[in-house]
Amino acid sequence: MTDAPVPATEPAAPAKPAFNPPREPLYGWGERVSAVDDLHNDGSHPHVPPDALLIPAGTPGMVVRVGHAPDTNSPVYLVEFPGGVLVGCFEAEISPVGGPRRGVPGVME
Numbered sequence: 001m002t003d004a005p006v007p008a009t010e011p012a013a014p015a016k017p018a019f020n021p022p023r024e025p026l027y028g029w030g031e032r033v034s035a036v037d038d039l040h041n042d043g044s045h046p047h048v049p050p051d052a053l054l055i056p057a058g059t060p061g062m063v064v065r066v067g068h069a070p071d072t073n074s075p076v077y078l079v080e081f082p083g084g085v086l087v088g089c090f091e092a093e094i095s096p097v098g099g100p101r102r103g104v105p106g107v108m109e
Helices: none
Strands: 032-035 053-055 060-069 074-081 085-089 094-096
Touching: 032 074, 053 085, 060 085
Parallel strands: none
Antiparallel strands: 032 060, 032 094, 060 074, 074 085
């Protein structure tokens, strides 16, 4: 009786992470918003000293682009403030001009 060779098995492929769809943004292109708090340079404005004040709280602006931060699965808004200053903002950093906005993304009122 001869021992049959045992077939080599390949290691199982690592499981793919589950798909997590991007969260629906609360604000859209062209919407008027204002800064909730003072917005300081986080290093994204190389011509301005680090931590310098970019936009004071309450300054109105307009959403000119909506993006997505995959590491936090949250919308990021490029907001144009007076003087053409463009600042990337998370939802917690801006509020709608003219009062509170709906709290449910994707639901029209």
